[in-house]
Amino acid sequence: MSKHNPFQLADSLGKFVKRSGYTAGQLAKLSGIPKPTIVNWMEGRVRRPRGVEDLLRLTAVLHLTSSETSTLLESAGHPAVNELRESAVQTGNDSLLSLLSRWENEQPKKKTAVPFQAMADLPYFVGRDQELSMLKGALQSGDHTMLVSLQGMGGVGKTVLAAHVAYQLRNHFADGVLWARLNGSDVMSILATFAGAFELDVSQYADVDSRSRVVRELLAHKRILIVLDNVNSSEQVKPLLPPTGTCAVLITTRRHDLSITRGSHRIVIGPFRAEQYESLALFSRILGEARVRVERPLLTELANFLGNLPLAVDIAAGRLAYEPGWSTADFLKRVRQEHRRLGELSYEDQSVRASFNASFEALSPKLQQFFAALGLFTGDDFSDEAAAFIAGISLEDAQDQLRQLFAISLVYQGRGGVGIRARYRLHLLLRDYARNQLEDDAAIERFVHFYLSQGGENGRSPVQFDLDQQQIITALHYAVERKMQNPLVKGVNRVYPFWESRGLYETAVTWLTHANKVIDNVDEPHMTMMLAHHNGRLAQRQGEYIQAETQFESALTIARELKDDENLSHILRALGILAARRGDYVLADAYYKEGLALARALGYGSPVSNFLRGLGVQAYMQGNFARAEAFYEEGLALMWLRDVDEQHPRVMAGRLWGLGFLSREQQDFAQAETYYQQALQISRNSGHLEQVIVLLRSLAGLFWEQEKYEQSFSNNSQAVSLSREIGHRWLLARSLREMGEIQLARKQIDDAKTAFDELYKLARIMQSQELIANALFGLARVTAVLGTPSSAIRYAQESLDTFIAIGHYQVNDVQNWLNSLPNK
DSSP: OOOOOSSOHHHHHHHHHHHHTOOHHHHHHHHOOOHHHHHHHHTTSOSSOSOSHHHHHHHHHTTOOHHHHHHHHHHTTOOOHHHHHHHHHHHTOHHHHHHHGGGTTOOOOOOOOOOBOOOOOOTTOOOOHHHHHHHHHHHTSSSBOSOEEEEOOTTSOHHHHHHHHHHHTTTTOTTOEEEEETTTSOHHHHHHHHHHTTTOOOTTOOSHHHHHHHHHHHHTTOOOEEEEEEEOOHHHHGGGOOOSBSOEEEEEESOSOOGGGTTSEEEEOOSOOGGGTHHHHHHHHHHOHHHHHHTHHHHHHHHHHTTTOHHHHHHHHHHHHHSTTOOHHHHHHHHTSHHHHGGGOEETTEEHHHHHHHHHTTSOHHHHHHHHHGGGOOSSOEEHHHHHHHHTSOHHHHHHHHHHHHHTTSSEEOOOOTTOOOEEEOOHHHHHHHHHHOOOTHHHHHHHIIIIISOSTTTSOHHHHHHHHHHHHHHHHHHHHTTOHHHHHHHHHHHHHHHHHHTOHHHHHHHHHHHHHHGGGOOOHHHHHHHHHHHHHHHHHTTOHHHHHHHHHHHHHHHHHHTOHHHHHHHHHHHHHHHHHHTOHHHHHHHHHHHHHHHHHHTOHHHHHHHHHHHHHHHHHTTOHHHHHHHHHHHHHHTTSSSSOTTOHHHHHHHHHHHHHHHHHTTOHHHHHHHHHHHHHHHHHHTOHHHHHHHHHHHHHHHHHTTOHHHHHHHHHHHHHHHHHHTOHHHHHHHHHHHHHHHHHTTOHHHHHHHHHHHHHHHHHHTOHHHHHHHHHHHHHHHHHTTOHHHHHHHHHHHHHHHHHHTOTTHHHHHHHHHHSTTO
């Protein structure tokens, strides 16, 4: 063993730690050595650690050479590296040999004057492959005529990425890497440091211009990478830029509006990409792959609640790995709570809140207040118009302030498209931060009024409803919490048609229930009428026909009292549809005719068309085909009256469906298919699921008529699945009826029986006599094929009796089938 080094362990270790740039906490995380142990060594409380293993682990993290490691070991009273290796070989200490193996093939480093000032590379760096590729490509190009700018919000990992690329490109820059943190040093000091790296004293140059000129001359012919970290203004950077040529300059900044980056190679870095599992990769590096495999679902959810922000994921991983008593489930439980989330994201000198503070505190009081109001928004993004209303300022002022916040990476651009207002979004954790700053309680009420009192199909397009759906739900929650009963009911009424068209029945049930609880306290008969109407429409779609009729009749009474002919006509049509589906064609006829008279008086082509087509269907079911054809022709003709928004997707698809229907009647099947497919595409794009189902059924029927049973089956299968998915019982029942017929034609008898069995159960729940009879007739034909004629006759007779009772045209079909049976 060599003679004990006169320098104490604390002195040697302190020098190496300072050079690395790591804190004691970071060293503990990387080495697995308890933080108190490292602190005791650094502060001299422990001068000679008992064993060398922990010291060797620490030297590996500090990237010490064999010589430096020996110095550190000897300062602690332990043998040098070579002596330890000899001893380990003699004693067969494989564990110690493994720790010493990293220095076996080490070549002595040549002394060099080339500076390398980059901060320490993060040992557990993960991901960022795309950004690394872009950075390397830009920084390794020939002549550097433009700087490279790495931009992004606080905590996204700009500095870590810059350091990582500096290490990867170290050999490319023969004259070294210079690094400066602009948020911690002034320009004069940075210039002195750059010059000092090449042993040039510039202290005699007392002003920025002269010192900058000397440094530029020094760097003019060198191949150097200069990294300027955390740039906040162009004025900071300009004196530090070398002459255009062989030096590459990389800046990191939160700002998008720096004049020096105009025309530069701009690389915007965002949070980790969830689809590339970068957060899970970081968890694996810190927690270990085995734990991540076991807890993958929990850790994925945790990363999502952290918005996949690298700083937040790093902190969470560190706390889970090195703080006692944590389970991932417990930590996740806290992070799920919005009011606690940011408080949990702090670990020694790392803090998400502190990172955000740096940006927030630089804002003017007016801009701070505006930013705080943005914390109310949820979902993907929000419009500039919404931001203006909720903050209580003009649209022009809101647009200007959103641009300012975008410039410093406090908001991102949101979704865009033709006819869509400018939209913005906040990172999930920035949203939490902003919400915590909100002092304007009235902003919440403005939020509710904007989304509930100003929404609705007349004021918002389906695209806008899609964009704002989560904001609307949030506004409804606020309305319930604050007992804002009028906005709650008004909002539910306005948004219900959208929920209905998208098949969002569960959402509709939830909020109609909330509205029903408070409607007695709302002295607005029109709102009460509309709520009852919507309750009825939802019950109808779920096959609850008695409940639907009760609600429609309640709405009808109020509509008559209010003399609201427009809504009265809609309610009469709804009652007519219910009566027809029950097989009460006389009552249905009365409702349709009263509603038709009102619609004609109002001069609305579209409602009149709907009534006429409804009467046509009813006439058809009763076997009056000439009358049905007349109603249909007039109804389809009225679809072209311009009393509705011609560009509304529902209207466009409806008219194409009408053209398809007419082409089909004329036996022009190819043209009918074209119209149906065009309508289907529009409906799919707009998300109108009920219309999608109708069009799929139309296509199935078209192919059935041409005996193209496989294509018919394909379209009908989609209609069945989608009807089942959204819970529309009537559309499901109609689709099942058609599925049974298709399967019979395909000779898939068991599948046909399955379809008719389900139809029968569903029809009984809905009390639809027509569908019950359809199901029974289907089962009669199935059982006949299966060789049970007695059951077939029984089913057919029940079907016949039901059709006779409701006066349905299929009486003859069933009777003729029964007559065709042998030995009947």
